[in-house]
Amino acid sequence: MVITMVRQRQPKGGEQQKEKKHLQRRNNGGSNGRLQGKNFKMLRNMLVLVVVFIMIGSIFISKGTLQVHPDTLNQDLCTTTDQGDCTNGRMIYEVTPEMNNESAIIMGGVEKEVEKVEEGTSTCSVYLAPSSVLGGGMGMFTTKEVKKGAKILPADGPSIPIIDPDQSQRSLDAWVNLFASYWWESGISDPALYESQHTAEYQITMGALPNSHPYLNNMDVGHPAIVPYDDSFMDRMADPGAGASSYYMGRHTIAYMDMDAGEEVFLEYPDDYMNAISEKYNIPKRSDYEDVGMIVLKLYRKYGNNFSAWKNDEIFTLSPAKLQSLLPKTQKDVERVLAVATNPSDAEDLSLAIAKEISVNRRSPKWIEEHGVCLDNILPGMSTNTQAGKGAIAQRFMKKGSTVAPASLLQITNLDALRIPAFEGDQWQLLLNYCLGHPSSSLLLCPNTNAVLLNHCSSRRPDIHPCGKGGGEPNARYRWAEWDVATDVWLNKTIAQMEEEGGRGLSLELVATRDIEQGEEVFIDYGISWEKAWDEHLQKWEPPVYHIGKEEKWTSAAKLNEELLPLKLAPNLSADHVSLDSRNVLFTGCYYYEDDEGFFESFDEDEGSSWEGQPMDEVITNYGRTYGHKYPVHENRVYSDGSFWPCVVFRNEISPGTGEESYTVRIIQSHVHATTIWEQKSLPRIISNYSRRSIRHFYLPYQSDLHSPLAFRHHIELPEELLPVIWRDR
Numbered sequence: 001m002v003i004t005m006v007r008q009r010q011p012k013g014g015e016q017q018k019e020k021k022h023l024q025r026r027n028n029g030g031s032n033g034r035l036q037g038k039n040f041k042m043l044r045n046m047l048v049l050v051v052v053f054i055m056i057g058s059i060f061i062s063k064g065t066l067q068v069h070p071d072t073l074n075q076d077l078c079t080t081t082d083q084g085d086c087t088n089g090r091m092i093y094e095v096t097p098e099m100n101n102e103s104a105i106i107m108g109g110v111e112k113e114v115e116k117v118e119e120g121t122s123t124c125s126v127y128l129a130p131s132s133v134l135g136g137g138m139g140m141f142t143t144k145e146v147k148k149g150a151k152i153l154p155a156d157g158p159s160i161p162i163i164d165p166d167q168s169q170r171s172l173d174a175w176v177n178l179f180a181s182y183w184w185e186s187g188i189s190d191p192a193l194y195e196s197q198h199t200a201e202y203q204i205t206m207g208a209l210p211n212s213h214p215y216l217n218n219m220d221v222g223h224p225a226i227v228p229y230d231d232s233f234m235d236r237m238a239d240p241g242a243g244a245s246s247y248y249m250g251r252h253t254i255a256y257m258d259m260d261a262g263e264e265v266f267l268e269y270p271d272d273y274m275n276a277i278s279e280k281y282n283i284p285k286r287s288d289y290e291d292v293g294m295i296v297l298k299l300y301r302k303y304g305n306n307f308s309a310w311k312n313d314e315i316f317t318l319s320p321a322k323l324q325s326l327l328p329k330t331q332k333d334v335e336r337v338l339a340v341a342t343n344p345s346d347a348e349d350l351s352l353a354i355a356k357e358i359s360v361n362r363r364s365p366k367w368i369e370e371h372g373v374c375l376d377n378i379l380p381g382m383s384t385n386t387q388a389g390k391g392a393i394a395q396r397f398m399k400k401g402s403t404v405a406p407a408s409l410l411q412i413t414n415l416d417a418l419r420i421p422a423f424e425g426d427q428w429q430l431l432l433n434y435c436l437g438h439p440s441s442s443l444l445l446c447p448n449t450n451a452v453l454l455n456h457c458s459s460r461r462p463d464i465h466p467c468g469k470g471g472g473e474p475n476a477r478y479r480w481a482e483w484d485v486a487t488d489v490w491l492n493k494t495i496a497q498m499e500e501e502g503g504r505g506l507s508l509e510l511v512a513t514r515d516i517e518q519g520e521e522v523f524i525d526y527g528i529s530w531e532k533a534w535d536e537h538l539q540k541w542e543p544p545v546y547h548i549g550k551e552e553k554w555t556s557a558a559k560l561n562e563e564l565l566p567l568k569l570a571p572n573l574s575a576d577h578v579s580l581d582s583r584n585v586l587f588t589g590c591y592y593y594e595d596d597e598g599f600f601e602s603f604d605e606d607e608g609s610s611w612e613g614q615p616m617d618e619v620i621t622n623y624g625r626t627y628g629h630k631y632p633v634h635e636n637r638v639y640s641d642g643s644f645w646p647c648v649v650f651r652n653e654i655s656p657g658t659g660e661e662s663y664t665v666r667i668i669q670s671h672v673h674a675t676t677i678w679e680q681k682s683l684p685r686i687i688s689n690y691s692r693r694s695i696r697h698f699y700l701p702y703q704s705d706l707h708s709p710l711a712f713r714h715h716i717e718l719p720e721e722l723l724p725v726i727w728r729d730r
Helices: 174-179 271-281 284-301 331-340 347-358 366-371 430-432 485-492 495-501 528-540 557-561 605-609 618-625
Strands: 052-055 057-063 091-095 101-110 126-130 137-144 151-154 159-162 199-202 219-222 254-255 378-383 390-394 405-413 444-448 476-480 506-514 521-524 586-591 644-654 661-667 687-690 695-699
Touching: 057 284, 101 219, 126 366, 151 254, 159 430, 174 405, 199 695, 284 405, 331 347, 390 405, 430 444, 557 695, 644 687, 644 695
Parallel strands: 052 101
Antiparallel strands: 052 057, 091 101, 126 137, 159 199, 219 254, 378 390, 390 521, 405 444, 405 506, 476 506, 586 644, 586 695, 644 661, 661 687
């Protein structure tokens, strides 16, 4: 059975929807279970800029806020003016021409005292500051202790779906090469997976800024709900703002292990990506840290903490170069490693201590506060502007002139690249609404922090664009960031140079234009061109027309998933009935995973053509299984990467003992998973005793609000005074 995916437009006013939309199988193997890291498409696309650092042999892959250049690598701990030489800290590195600015190689080391960890003096707890790995650009830090399982950031900004990025016009796909190092293609939520044939998620802040380390990854991520999608605050039949903002909740960021105040936050990248980098540059990977832990354990058992004896032992002197780079270089290095190890007689504890003491420069909370910029001054909350969706809510008092939030930027050198090819150029990616541009330039600049949360207000039309409770003027504005040393260099680059060189290097910051109180919404002025476009949108907007009964009202997927009302039953087992929605925009999805393939091994290949003519009861008897109870859903579980499969709900039962309703369903092959044996044989996958909680509602591909031709699209206007002359190409 082939289930097709059709790109079909939502009806404009006066139109009616006539055809069913279904899901097409995409046999790409898929993935299941917990997030293991991002898929950077390294093997498919070698144009993605990789920034690799070896810190006493450790790898530190930076995709944070600074692009690595030979003239900026010596910032922070280095005071020498000689390129490629740093003796002020513990590391000495060399940048070689053949690396083409891809990496900084740490060649040796001298002693550096470790700063004492102090209690933070600010209520801010998550910062962007110079990385604890030399040359690593900016990293994310916590200035408070975080226990394993606790949230690092209370809430993150929205996840922005990117529709069919692999279909971008080849001449305009430089943005894909850059963004592919930031967006997520695994671990993404099921609603996003079903948005289109191929969906990526641009998750800002905690999903975009953390760097990675082969042994110090301390951050885990999860979704805040079983279906982390909330379209309940917009009604596409009544709200002109429907589809103009993301309905996807930001990820929860959880401490994977206990974290000390001052620790950098590291996110795990995929093993195949890290291993490929290790092979390419002959640098240590996780297994090398494990080997060094065993070496140190043997030396410790043999000589105690006597480094003079360590360095003369063959196990030390004859170790491969990778391992040599990770071994202590001084007596104090040895003492620090042994002091940090919870159990110096345990190789695993020693490996972790080596990673913490040899591969990174420790930061104190005080140092981070003095040299960093706060990331949690603003967090998402409902905007006072009813058509804006979520907004930026101040978490604490901010004085006039203070930094509200950093805004490191990813550039798109031709804004036409955000046109979605499937819609013949007349539909734009939702990302456009979160980026800054200018009528005189083809360049777009897209923040990857909570700066995207700020909504528009202005004194020009306070009746339509009110500034919340704070008055008639915006309480924040953008300026170029001084903490990003690459920004000054990039402000002198042409758009063509940015596209040719790749990478990123620009950052803005939001500054308070007046005192901002805790709990107040923070606004900026999006500019006159944006305001004019929105006003025209309001005048022209009219609700779409659907062929539904007069008594029916528009009900959001979020509301349906919250209420969990009894389900409509399909008249038969046809895959067409994955959607029983009279509007033809929703389908039912059942939580499911493959674990009983052997049941179908005994069926012949030719049986697949015969079952459709059999009575339903006979089909259930021959092909059905009764273990729907094996698929419960829980609030504290992560459901992503196709945890929910399309399903046809065709029978219900009431348990005589509990009175609870359960269902018999037919599971339909998901396009995000490898073809199953029952799909190959065209056999029905039927399961009884399915809990109502395990069945949810999702939008059919290309049918959510963001695909509506009525959805507003316009970039935020970069203020005139911030646009360099060399960027004016239109």
